[in-house]
Amino acid sequence: MSKKIITIGEVMMRFTTPGQERFLQADTYHLTYGGAEANVAVSLAQLGMHASHVTAFPDNDFGLAAKSYLRKMGLNTEHVYLKEGRMGLYFLENGAMQRASRIIYDRFDSAFAQFDGKEIDWENVFEDADWFHWTGITPAISQKSADLLLEGLKFAKDNDITVSGDINYRRNLWQYGKSPLDVMPELIRYTDVIVAGKSDFKNCLDIQSDDWNECCYESKKYFPQIRYITKTKRENVSASHNRIHGVLWNGSEVLMSKSYDVTHIVDRVGGGDAYIAGLIYGLLHMGEKEALEFAAAATVLKHSIPGDANLVKLEEIMDLMHNKNVGKLLR
Numbered sequence: 001m002s003k004k005i006i007t008i009g010e011v012m013m014r015f016t017t018p019g020q021e022r023f024l025q026a027d028t029y030h031l032t033y034g035g036a037e038a039n040v041a042v043s044l045a046q047l048g049m050h051a052s053h054v055t056a057f058p059d060n061d062f063g064l065a066a067k068s069y070l071r072k073m074g075l076n077t078e079h080v081y082l083k084e085g086r087m088g089l090y091f092l093e094n095g096a097m098q099r100a101s102r103i104i105y106d107r108f109d110s111a112f113a114q115f116d117g118k119e120i121d122w123e124n125v126f127e128d129a130d131w132f133h134w135t136g137i138t139p140a141i142s143q144k145s146a147d148l149l150l151e152g153l154k155f156a157k158d159n160d161i162t163v164s165g166d167i168n169y170r171r172n173l174w175q176y177g178k179s180p181l182d183v184m185p186e187l188i189r190y191t192d193v194i195v196a197g198k199s200d201f202k203n204c205l206d207i208q209s210d211d212w213n214e215c216c217y218e219s220k221k222y223f224p225q226i227r228y229i230t231k232t233k234r235e236n237v238s239a240s241h242n243r244i245h246g247v248l249w250n251g252s253e254v255l256m257s258k259s260y261d262v263t264h265i266v267d268r269v270g271g272g273d274a275y276i277a278g279l280i281y282g283l284l285h286m287g288e289k290e291a292l293e294f295a296a297a298a299t300v301l302k303h304s305i306p307g308d309a310n311l312v313k314l315e316e317i318m319d320l321m322h323n324k325n326v327g328k329l330l331r
Contacts, residue, residue: 002050004129005049005052005130006126007132008037008055008152010088012089014307016032021093034308037053037273042309043310045075052078052079054080056112057112058086079120083111085112086110091106097239115145125155132153133163133164133165134149136184150186163192164195166194167184169203181204198215212231212247227250228249230247230292230295232245232246245259246295247292270302271303272299278295278317282295294317
């Protein structure tokens with residue numbers, strides 16, 4: 001039976017300059033949609049999971065188009081609400097060689113930021129659910145978004161649903177009078193699997209150490225319910241060339257995936273979302289080490305795909321894990 005995954009968060013319109021053009025050059029943009037949590041749901045839908053996303057869009061044609069996109073990607077949109085407000089936007093300039101990629105956000109006061117979720121029937125949302133995923137972006141957007149997420153987390157834990165959270169710290173988003181340290185610890189208290197680097201530990205949990213392993217052990221002291229802490233390790237050779245592997249702490253030891261030399265990157269946005277989606281799938285179906293290898297292979301493949309979402313099939317990830325059909329012409 002297919003596992004059921006619930007995600008929550010804002011989905012934005014994404015405008016990308018053609019090829020590697022700069023913002024100053026572009027006179028046209030490619031339009032798609034993206035959001036960290038929805039990216040995870042889309043990835044899992046491609047792998048055969050029953051994925052449902054909770055969000056709000058403006059009650060206009062932009063909102064309808066975004067909802068249609070999620071449905072086209074295989075998501076259940078029963079809990080997508082059309083409300084007053086505007087669509088969040090972001091603009092991407094893809095780097096090349098030694099020039100970094102750049103993103104400009106235009107998401108202030110979006111429909112999702114103002115969404116209080118009073119009409120949400122959480123019992124219906126989480127009926128037969130196996131997993132709930134959130135990120136640190138949602139509570140950074142607004143107080144209403146933080147409150148909405150906390151309500152969902154409490155319901156999930158009351159119903160013994162496994163929860164994962166990518167606690168990624170986005171400095172520029174925390175603009176409504178609260179700091180991450182005011183909000184994040186309470187959310188992490190309901191979370192079983194977290195994605196965090198040293199900067200996230202410092203800014204969201206006030207755990208300050210140059211040793212990632214030590215950060216993991218300190219987190220477990222304060223949050224004993226945590227089962228796994230994970231991250232990707234990335235070496236940026238250039239905008240077009242990275243080396244990547246996955247790291248998973250299981251409470252007693254650190255596991256590492258094999259390392260991939262990722263050259264000729266097409267689009268790295270959404271790579272972290274592809275990774276945690278792969279880990280969620282892996283932990284639901286495999287042992288720890290195999291789950292980690294699956295997650296690493298998933299994020300590598302995302303770097304070959306334009307757009308936010310990792311549109312790859314289960315067999316493609318398995319093939320890369322086992323070094324089968326890599327780069328071949330399949331017909």
